[in-house]
Amino acid sequence: MSILDEHITIPSNVSYKDDLDFQYLRDAGQQYIEDLSRKIWTDYNIHDPGITIMELLCYAITDLGLRIDQPIENLVASPENNFEKMHEQFKSAKNILTCRPVTAIDYRKLFIDIKGVKNCWLAIHQLPLYAECSITHPKVSFQPFTNSEHPTETLKIKGLYTVYVDFDDDEEYVEEDIIAEIFTKYHENRNLCEDLVEVKKIQKQCIRVCTQIQLENGANEEKVHATIQFEVGQYLSPSVRANSLTEMLDKGLSSDEIFEGPILENGFLTPEELQKSELRKDVRLSDIMNIIMKIDGVKLIEDISIDNCPPKTSGDTDCNQNISAKSDPWIICIEENHLPELCDQSTFKYKKGFLPVGLNEEMVDQYTEELEASDKASQEKSFDDLPMPLGTYTEIKYNTVQHHLPENYGISKYGLSNYVSDERKVKAKQLQGYLLFFDQVLSTYFSHLEHTKTLLSADETLQQTYFFKAVEGINGIEDLISSYPNYKENVENIIDKLEDFNARRNELLDHLIARFAEVFEDYTNTMYKLFGTAKNSVENNIIKTKNKFIKEYDTISSERGLAFNYRQSPHWDTNNVSGFQKRIALLSGLDDYSRRDLFNDNITIETLKRVTIKDGVHIEYRWQIKSDDKVYLSSQKDFVSKQKAINELLEVLKLATNHDNYVLRRTETASRRYYIALVNEDGDIIGRQYNHYYATRETAEIKRLETIAFIDDLLFDEGFYLIENILTLPYHTKDMGELNDCLPLCIDDGCNSCIDIDPFSYQVTIIFPGYTARFSNIDFRIFMEDLIRRELPAHIQPRICWVGHIDGALTQVIKTPIIENESDGISNMVISDGLVTDEAPVFRVSEALADENFTYEIIDNDELYDMKHIQKNWKAFLKSKARKAGGYMASHKATKELLCSMNQMNTIYATGTLHDCNDDEGENKNRIILNRSALGSL
Incomplete structure (x- = not known):
């Protein structure tokens, strides 16, 4: 039966009943006209001017619909540098679908991609740890506890690996250099709570094959012999063949299957290829026979046997001679972490009929080289990216519909003749004014379509979601609009009234984030609950967080299980942190995820000792937000209780997120100078700037903005440390020494523990400064702890600590003046940090004066x-x-000090308030709800 060509035909029914269907729009428009004006308008023929205008507007709508219906790559294309800009806005398949190594197969891909590595395998590094179960002094050691009076237990440290490598025989590769490169690659791609201990050359178990083979009469015996040896060698130790992008597509694989795993340099490696090249557990005679019989030119196998190669009495060999694995004539068992290899003592004899066949060894070598060259070429491919759809840029520009009307309407670009009557000109102007409304609506739609690329991006400079464009090309438009010079401004004012930027921008960003199956609902709700009184500032922060999250999504998605590279310098003030840490930071609005100093005393509770002749000495407290050389805000009053000062400071930190709460006030003195204050919702001053006054409002406003900028950076200058416990394990020396004094071991006589007795394997310690505006809040802590447990790999146990107190300074120095009598001129003073004030301008006490006139008291907490x-x-x-x-191992001293400080930390909580469910005013307080609030965790 002949196959007929199928031809594409134009459908007879082209009705879409949408903005692309002109007839549908015309019929709907005429129906509206009939419904509204059937009593005064009965002529709906095509010659009627009203129908003509309606048809013209229908045409303009279909033009808009066709532009909207363009492929998305056309709508977001750029007129210049389209390739670069498209890759800036969208992530290519190579960058968004790949990930850092996670599984053993991923790591094998990474290492096989290195020149000189024929194959490699990951094995668990066996490192036993012994525990002595003493209730009073539990210990762990790398050596067994002999003759101990307490029960003992043997643990296996998890997360440590050995890499076994089968090196390429090419002499241009140096094994030591390849091992160094494997270590480098591994630590650039190390998984969280894992480490590579050693890289070893795989030991060989040599297999001897002895066989006699009957060949076809026309067979090339040299080629057959070379092929048999090559194929048997591939069975014992198969090469991993790479694929090009075209070959992967030809296999019918989808893009996510093609780019699964790490980015490589030499083509794509499939999981199936790697699974076929796993280390063999045994070698079967039946498999070798099957391989030989499939080779062209082989007629039959007359005799064949396999066994382990006998030990050599002289000469170098890569074969391990001490094989203990059991074998029989049909199956040879392979030692663990050994690679089977064809022994040079194997014998292959060939016959054609009854006559034995000799081999030309030079020809055999030539065929062998050809087979090996072909195999090596199969591994030299490129790791190409899928092409980015670039689209075709077309300018989306609206031209007035008025020029499409017949010229006798008098509103075309040529206008009317000077000889027509004024009445005729006025009517034309009236028609222009009537159509201008439709022109403006269509022009605005076109303008929005033009900004599609901007709206569907993480553009941090975007300040609007509605766009306006004035209608161009209308003759005499200045006569149609009474205040034409302000035309654009007036329309923009209308647009501004429609604009709810924060709400609309959040919707657009949520749409983009949802495409990656991510949500920000919990973070948004927590921020509103914590800073509900500062809505605009909270929304701005949420938008900023979402923008940054989308921009860095390729990194935080592919690196979510990645650990930091501890071999890379610098080790401090660096973004070389774990992928998990980056992801948590961007999901929780932390602007800076770098490893840096987190402890500071910018936000403090100052301890003051007030000394008067009348009242004697008493202690008071004052909160301050300051830099090294300036106090930006200080409490309006002093507190007799430190906790009261802390409670007000927590409220201040919430108010400080709303820029509208920073106001300028004037002094009551004759100079009437300006100063900066922070007010609450009632307009009452809750904090202010002392000893900084400004003569003009302009100068004060500049300083107000500087204050806002400093405190904004301070409030959200948060971070945390993530410490992998496995890194503190001294497996290089195998000496625990005094580290037991700092390990969190909790054991009874039966070696049962209240926590895992192994303090190193798959455990992380996460440390937050617990005194910042958000980190001191119970609700935000609960959000962060839930986020960490949700995002952390399921096999890793976190210990989360909220360390430190909002008190700030660690060492509080109280300076007390020595006052002999009132004639000294000092009768009522407050002493704080070397400053003396009697509600007058502050002056610093010189060291000599301080030494002579003050006593010092140091309070440590x-x-x-x-x-x-x-x-x-x-x-x-x-x-x-x-x-x-x-050897990239920390010293014993540094390890002990870190372990001691880690396991002596205490989570500090700000004073909470039991929440009354009927008290709405308590919504933003540090609430403790019985049976619901979790006060910390291990």
Whole structure:
């Protein structure tokens, strides 16, 4: 039966009943006209001017619909540098579908991609750890506890690996260099809570094959022999063949299947290829026979046997001679982490009929080289990207519909003749004015379509979601609009009244985020609950967070399980942090996820000792927000209770997020100078700037903006440390030493523990400065802890600590003046941080005067030291671990100090309030709800 060509035909029914269907629009428009004006208008023929105008507007709508119906790549194309700009706005398949290595197959892909690596395998590094179950002094050690009076237990450290490598035989590759590159690649792609201990050359188990084969009469015996040896070698130790992008597409794979795994340099490796090249557990005679019989030229196998190669009495060999795996004539078992290889003592004899066949060894070598060259060429492919649809840029510009009417209407670009009557000119102007309304609506639609690219992007400079464009090309438009010079401004004012930028921008960003199956609902709700009184500032922060999240999504998506590279310098003030840390930061609105100093005393509770002749000495407290050389805000009053000062400061930190709460006030003195104050919802001053006054409002406004900028940076200058416990394991020395004094071991006599007895495997310690505006709030802490548990890989256990207190300064120095009598001229003073004030301008006391006239009292609070200690010891540990001379292992001293500071930390809570469900005013307080609030976790 012949196959007929199928031809594309134009359908007879082209009615779409939408904006692309001119007839549908015309019929709908005429129906509206009939419904509205059937009593005064009965002529609906095509010659009627009203029908003509309606048809023209229908045409304009179909023009708009056709432009909207363009492929999205056309709508977002750019007139210049389209390739670069398209890749800036969208993530290509290579960048968004790939990920850093996660599985053993992923790591094999990464290492096989290195020149000189024929194949490689990951194996668990066996490192036993022994525990002595003493209730009072539990210990762990790398050596067994012999003759111990307590029960003991053996643990296996998890997360440590050994890489076994089968090196290429090419002499241009140096094994030591390849091993160094494997370590480098691994630490650039290390998984969270895992580490690579060693890279070893795979040991070989040589297999001897002895066979006699009957060949076809016309067979090329040299080629057959070379092919048999090559194919048997591939069975024992198969090469991993790479694929080009075209070959992957030809296999029928989807784009997400093609780009699964890490980005490589030499083509695509499929999981199926890697699974076929796993280390063999056994070698079967039946498999070898099947391979030989499939080779062209082989007629039959007359005799064949396999066994382990006998030990050589002399000469170098890669074969392991001490094989203990059991074997029989049909199956040879392979030792663990060994690679089977064809032994040079194998014998292959060939016959044609009854006559034995000799081999030309030079020809055999030539055929072997051809087979090996072809195999090597199959691994030299490129890792190409799918082409980005670039689209075709077309200018989306609206031209007035008035020029499409017949010229006898008098409103075309040529206008009317000077000889027509004024009445005729006026009627034409009236028609122009009537059509201008439709022109403006259509022009605005076209303008919005032109900005599609901007709206569907993470553009942080975007300040509007409605767009306006004045109608161009209308003759005499200045006569149609009474205040034409303000025409554009007036229409923009109308647009501004429609604009709800925050709501619309959030909807657009939520749409973009939802395309990655991500949500920000929990974060948004928590921010509104925490800073509900500062809506605009909260919404701006949420929009900023979403923009940054979308921009960096390729990184935080592909690196979500990635650990940081502890071999890379610098180790501090760097963005070299774990992918998990980056993801958590961007999901929770942390502007800066770098590893840096987090402890500071910019937000403090100052301890004041007030001394008067009349009242004696008493302690008061005052909160301050300050830099090294300036106090930006200070409390309006002093508090007799430190907790009262803290409570007001927490309220201040919420008010400070709303820029409208920063106001300028004037002094009551004759100079009437300006100063900066922070007010609450009732307009009452809750904090102000002392000793900084400004003569003009302009200068004061500049300083107000500087204050806002400083405090904004301070409020959201948050971060956290993530410490992988496995990095503190001294497996290089296998000496625990005094580290047991700092490990969180909790054991009874039966070696049962209230936490996992293994303090290293798959555990992280996450440390937050618990005194910032958000981190001191119970609701935000609950949100962060839920987020961490949801995003952290399921096999990793987190310990979350909120360290430090809002008190700020760790060492509080109280200076007390020595006052002998009132004649000294000092009768009522407040002393704080070397400053003396009697409600007059502050002056600094010189060191000599201070030494002579003041006594000093130092108050230390150990719980306040936690954040400072962990910061100091974490920094020292990383510096020690990054030393190449030390084998990238931290010193015993640095490790102990870090472990001690980690396991002596205490989570500090701000004073909470039991929440009355009927008290709406308590919504923004640090609420504790019985049976619902979780006060910390291990």
